[in-house]
Amino acid sequence: MGGEMMEEEKEPEKEVNGSEIFKEFKEYSVVEFFKKNRQMLGFAGKVRSLTTIVHEYCTNALDATEEAHILPEIMVKVEELPDEHVKVTIQDNGPGIPPSHLGKAMGMMLAGTKFHRYMQQRGQQGIGGAGCTLFSQITTGKPTRMRSGLGDGKVYECDMKIDVKNNQPVITNQIEFMGNFRGLRVEAEFAEVKYDKSEHGVYEYLKRTAMANPHAQITLIEPTGEKHVFQRVSDRIPEKPAEIQPHPLGITTGDLVDMAHRTDSRKLSSFLTNTFSRMSSAKVEELAKLVPTVNFEKHPRDLKWPEAEAVVNSVKTLKWIAPPTDALRPIGSDQIDKALKNILAPEFVSVSERRPKVFRGGIPFMVEAAIAYGGNSGRARSDEGRGGDIIRYANRVPLMFDGGSCAITEAVKNIDWKRYDVRDFDKEPVTVFANFVSVHVPYTGTGKQAITMEEEIVGEIRYAIMEVARDMQVYLRGKVREMDKETKKKIIMRYVKELSADLADLAGTGAPADIEKKLVNMIETKYEKIEGEAEEAVEEVKEVEENEKEE
Ligand SMILES: Nc1ncnc2c1ncn2[C@@H]1O[C@H](COP(=O)(O)OP(=O)(O)OP(=O)(O)O)[C@@H](O)[C@H]1O
Ligand SMILES: [Mg+2]
Incomplete structure (x- = not known):
């Protein structure tokens, strides 16, 4: 026997008072x-x-x-x-x-x-x-x-x-x-x-x-x-990004108080017009009517929290022009197209160009999306094949980690790929490219590797990708059609010569060459009709998407 552990007998734990615990209280630096x-x-x-x-x-x-x-x-x-x-x-x-x-x-x-x-x-x-x-x-x-x-x-x-x-x-x-x-x-x-x-x-x-x-x-x-x-492939230096003012819909009470206490403006009204975009004197007057308890002539330094809260709440009830978006600097569809062709040598590429949008009410952003199919698109899988790949960027910076918690990955996951003739995204040679462009990228952490999954952000990324997915679908259908057509045609054509000779023989009139020509014509017309039907199917998918958007 032996080797058995004896439980040490413990004294019952005593209550510890606060001042004892707080002897350990320390400050530390970032x-x-x-x-x-x-x-x-x-x-x-x-x-x-x-x-x-x-x-x-x-x-x-x-x-x-x-x-x-x-x-x-x-x-x-x-x-x-x-x-x-x-x-x-x-x-x-x-x-x-x-x-x-x-x-x-x-x-x-x-x-x-x-x-x-x-x-x-x-x-x-x-x-x-x-x-x-x-x-x-x-x-x-x-x-x-x-x-x-x-x-x-x-x-x-x-x-x-x-x-x-x-x-x-x-x-x-x-x-x-x-x-x-x-x-x-x-x-x-x-x-x-x-x-x-x-x-x-x-x-x-x-x-x-x-x-x-x-x-x-x-x-x-x-x-x-x-x-x-x-190698650099373009000598064009991107335009220097412009600094813009924050939009009233993007601010919190805390922001407003801090900014008001730091400003050089002497009046609350001029502080508002000087600090925020789309904040005209007329808008300040509208605000003043909504919050009569706040004196807009006073020094911004004297703005109290409850007053700022009332102002921020009223801001939300007013109609605003969207923030200026000319400060955004996308990569540009030509450049993305060039880059993807250069690096992936794909069979097919499509790049979307979409207008800027706004998140959290006041922060402008824009999504550039592209899709590449075939060639070196997609990622190498362990079983030798290629599977769907997502390359994510924020303000042109590649995001390499934490993909699982990123709005871009989420958007790709939320797409019904079957609708675009991609049976299983993980098993097709597809690369989805997305660049999120904004004056403020809402990263999930200090490591800056994933974009927060806010609804308006995920939604916009999803639409941008759907746009290029549709182009890819047209290409894929065309390819399938082309293949079907070729094989079927080959089989039929194999018999055309023989059949023409037999027909000429049977009828006793007409040259076999003429009959052959007519038969070939008939076959070509039939395949053109099939092609028309395929295009109609693509249009149908487009319609489903439009309806979804309106909802
Ligand atoms: N290569 C550089 N050339 C000129 N200035 C630089 C360079 N690298 C850094 N700086 C300056 O040093 C500052 C601090 O850089 P740092 O990377 O710590 O912070 P940041 O780039 O401002 O923000 P982030 O933490 O998100 O990277 C920058 O804001 C910039 O002013
Ligand atoms: Mg830095």
Whole structure:
């Protein structure tokens, strides 16, 4: 016997009072929070972590070059070091970051030029760059080397770490020298990351980035030394995205109070007209009538919460012109068509062009969708065949992870694919492409990999995809028809010659060649009739969709 565990006898637990518990009460910084919850920044899993690093630096480079109106040239180099460490070097030809701001930009969280803007950009949180500095530091203990040049002949370099407790940059080894470098170059070492060529890896990420940014020249140097250049296919720099004012229907009471307390305007009325789009003096007057208890002549600083609440509630009862949508910068159907043909070499492609819409009452957005069939479309399945694939983008940034909780995936799932002659989406060589464009992308988390499933968003994405699915259906029907026709025709034609000779023989008159010609004519006419019927069937599907929309 023996080996039996004895239960330790425990004293009954005593009640603990609040002041005892609150001796443990502590404050901590946002960096400490993300250090503990790094998965929220996308640092989970070795392959995903490396893709996240490249993604953060690349989106920054594309944003910066776009804002500075420069044709982007981005170089990404991944090297494998001893001890399973990986070195990542990324260089862009953008405007650079002034030395005075470099520390806060890359060594402090919740700091940047984008958060307070209402503008279509890839970054929006002010976390990405510093997140990478932190991840390098917590996996290797090393600082990140930065080089920045503004193109004025001076180049600045430094090492950077983050003071985790205080969310402050720690800069060492600064040097400044003369040189022609313009842009930002970041060199950082990481552990717990891995380079591979899977569909979630850096190679695929950059390939997809190139597809949605045909104006960018992206070079990747792999750990093997192999160099891939994703050539720029267009010299047209996308127009600089415009900053717009928020729409009254998109604001909450809290927003209104905060903005009112921060404004330079002296009156509530002028604050409203200066801050929001579509807010004319006439509209303010209408509002004033609806909430007579609020004095619109007073200083915005004196706006109280209940008053702001009354204003926001009344805003919802008024009719508004939709927000301006000219700030949205889609990729464009020509470019998408070119990119998909270039990369997937499909049999068929269709791209939809839809008008901008609004979500949450006041945030403009737009969906670009495309479908590709055949060739290298779809994803390789384990059984050698190809199955349906979805490539998701938000403001031209490929979304590679968390597909299951994304509005784009949901929209694809909500489509009755049989209606479009796709029996099983997972078993057809189809690629669905969707780019969600907005001044504010409602991501589900700080990792920015999935778009929230709000009804108006999922609905619009679904319609955009249905539009191109319909084109594909026409193509597929045509193909099936063509095949049917060819085989049947072949079989019949095989007998036409013999039959003509026999007929001529039987009748005793007419040349076999003439009879043959007539028979061939009859067969051709019959197949044209079948073709007409198929087109009618496609029209029927269209009608079903229209009815659904009206509901
Ligand atoms: N390559 C770059 N060239 C010029 N400026 C840059 C570059 N990278 C970053 N910046 C500046 O540093 C700021 C911080 O970058 P960071 O990636 O941390 O945040 P963000 O891009 O604003 O938002 P997000 O967290 O969503 O990425 C940016 O807002 C931008 O002003
Ligand atoms: Mg960023």
